[in-house]
Amino acid sequence: MIKLLTYLSKNFLTTWLAVVVGFLVLIGLLDSLANGGDLLSDDGSFFDTFTYIFYRAPVIFDRIFVFTLIVAALLVFVRLIRNHELVALLGFGLSVPKQILLLTPIMLLCSIASVIFVNYAMPPAVQALQAWGVGEYKSKAISPDNPLWMKDGDNIILAQGRPGMNDLKDISIFRLNSEGTPIEEIHAEQATYDGSGGWVLKSNIRTLAIENADGERRAAEPVERYRWETAKTPGNIARLASEPRDLSLRDMSSFSQPGNSGSRPQFAYGFWYWHRLSRPLVAVLLLWVTVPIMQRTGRQDSGDKALLIGLAFGFLFLIIDGMMATYATTGSMSISRAIIIPIVGLVLLGSYMVLRTETLTLKRG
Numbered sequence: 001m002i003k004l005l006t007y008l009s010k011n012f013l014t015t016w017l018a019v020v021v022g023f024l025v026l027i028g029l030l031d032s033l034a035n036g037g038d039l040l041s042d043d044g045s046f047f048d049t050f051t052y053i054f055y056r057a058p059v060i061f062d063r064i065f066v067f068t069l070i071v072a073a074l075l076v077f078v079r080l081i082r083n084h085e086l087v088a089l090l091g092f093g094l095s096v097p098k099q100i101l102l103l104t105p106i107m108l109l110c111s112i113a114s115v116i117f118v119n120y121a122m123p124p125a126v127q128a129l130q131a132w133g134v135g136e137y138k139s140k141a142i143s144p145d146n147p148l149w150m151k152d153g154d155n156i157i158l159a160q161g162r163p164g165m166n167d168l169k170d171i172s173i174f175r176l177n178s179e180g181t182p183i184e185e186i187h188a189e190q191a192t193y194d195g196s197g198g199w200v201l202k203s204n205i206r207t208l209a210i211e212n213a214d215g216e217r218r219a220a221e222p223v224e225r226y227r228w229e230t231a232k233t234p235g236n237i238a239r240l241a242s243e244p245r246d247l248s249l250r251d252m253s254s255f256s257q258p259g260n261s262g263s264r265p266q267f268a269y270g271f272w273y274w275h276r277l278s279r280p281l282v283a284v285l286l287l288w289v290t291v292p293i294m295q296r297t298g299r300q301d302s303g304d305k306a307l308l309i310g311l312a313f314g315f316l317f318l319i320i321d322g323m324m325a326t327y328a329t330t331g332s333m334s335i336s337r338a339i340i341i342p343i344v345g346l347v348l349l350g351s352y353m354v355l356r357t358e359t360l361t362l363k364r365g
Contacts, residue, residue, distance in 0.1 A: 001102075004094070009106040011079065016072035016110055020061070023068055027060050028053040035135040055129050058121040059246065065114040069107065069283050070290060070314040076103075077294035078303035087297045096295060096357050100287045111283035115276055119248050126246040127238045131165050140243075144170070148241055152230050154178065159191075162241070165234045166193040171201065173228060184209050186226060199228040244272045244329070252276075264329070271328040271335045278339055285343065288350025289313060292357040317342070 032039065032049045039048045080086040089099070129137045142148045142162040150157040154176045161169025173186040185208040188201035205223040232240075239251050244264050247255070256270035293310045296303055321342055328338035 004089070005102050005105070008076065008099075008102050011076050012072055012103060012106045013110070015075050015079075016068060019068045019071050019075070020065070023064055024057055024060055027064070028056060031056055031060070031135075038134045038138060052129075052132075052134065055125045055132075056135075058118060058125045059129075061114070062118045062122055062245070065111075065118070066279060066283060066286075067314050067318060069110060069114075070286055070310065070317075073103065073107070073287060073290050074294060074307050074310040074314075077291070078307050081294070081296050081301055081303035081306075086295070090297065096292055096354050100291050100354075103287055103291070104284055107283050107287060108280055111280040115279055118276070122246055123239070123242070123248050123251070126242055127235075130238055130241065140241075142168075142241055148237070150232065150237075150240060152232060157228075159237075162237070165238070167191065168199070168237070171199075171228075182210050186223075186228075188226065191228060193234050194227075198230060199232075201226040201228060244269045245275075247272075249273060249276060265331065267331060267335060268329040271325065271338060274335060274339050275325065278343065282343065282346065285346035285350055286314075286317070289346060289353055292350075292353035295357050317346075320345070 032052050035052070036049070039052055040046075077086065080089070094102075126137075129135070130141065133141055140146060142159055144160045148159045148162075150159070156174040156176065158172040158174070159168040159170070163169055168191040169189065171188050171191045174182055175184040175186070177183050186201070186205070187208075188205045189203040191199040191201050194200050205226050207221050207223050207226075239247055239255075244252060244255070247269070252269045252273035256266050256273055258266070290310050290313070293313070294303065294306050296306050324333070324338040324342055327333035328335055
């Protein structure tokens with residue numbers, strides 16, 4: 001049994017690595033071609049294309065690694081079918097549940113390794129792309145059409161531009177009292193991080209006292225200098241401006257807690273936190289569906305039809321999983337339901353597929 005475990009695990013690992021590299025290269029090239037105009041503008045060089053592909057690789061991997069695990073499992077069984085090894089495995093008494101159990105350790109290992117890689121590699125890559133301002137990160141950059149709202153203690157901060165990592169543009173600070181009532185507004189055309197726990201407001205600084213105004217019209221007063229004391233660093237701002245899915249687990253957990261601010265609602269961060277943590281479990285449950293699909297032992301069977309069925313199921317799962325993500329991140333569905341529904345669906349479908357395959361095997365026998 002140990003030899004079979006080693007043999008299947010080695011086949012799966014080599015196949016999965018080949019699939020991952022192939023997908024990353026293909027999608028990376030297509031992505032770079034789609035954004036070629038931005039990459040080559042402003043004195044961009046041909047080598048910027050490879051830099052872009054390098055930065056985008058962790059992001060692309062995060063989106064596809066579950067699907068690559070499905071494809072790798074399917075291809076392993078295609079090889080077993082074509083080499084008539086699956087018949088031999090069944091002849092040795094290796095039933096579908098036993099096949100799944102043999103593949104479970106390597107599936108868990110690959111999925112956990114993927115989650116760890118995404119957790120540490122994707123956030124810095126996304127920040128580099130934000131600073132570059134290319135592709136989709138250009139349209140998602142902080143701007144008047146896509147402003148960034150932040151909560152900083154009793155203050156609400158609005159930034160409408162980010163020309164550099166250490167600079168904010170068209171910034172407004174709304175100071176609130178302990179009851180949440182606005183007492184003062186501070187506006188400036190630019191704010192620069194001074195490296196010592198604060199941002200220095202520059203150019204056309206104005207303050208407007210609104211406490212106890214009672215409808216009275218007041219004029220904004222110019223100020224020569226103002227320093228925004230805060231714990232928010234350029235790195236914090238970059239994380240706040242990122243999509244919840246592009247953050248590390250630590251940042252997702254932090255922004256999902258009451259009292260912490262982010263560019264999206266707290267439940268969006270909470271969903272992606274549990275979504276990423278649940279991927280190893282989902283990967284294992286996918287085996288309960290894909291392995292029964294690939295039980296083809298006829299002499300003329302090549303595994304091609306079963307492979308297509310398995311790929312179709314993989315695409316269907318991604319669509320359903322994407323629907324649950326959309327519902328959860330827009331508040332249309334609770335986090336727990338959005339995470340549990342696909343898992344329960346895989347458990348029920350996988351159990352049915354395994355029982356059906358074992359029943360057919362017994363009838364044939």
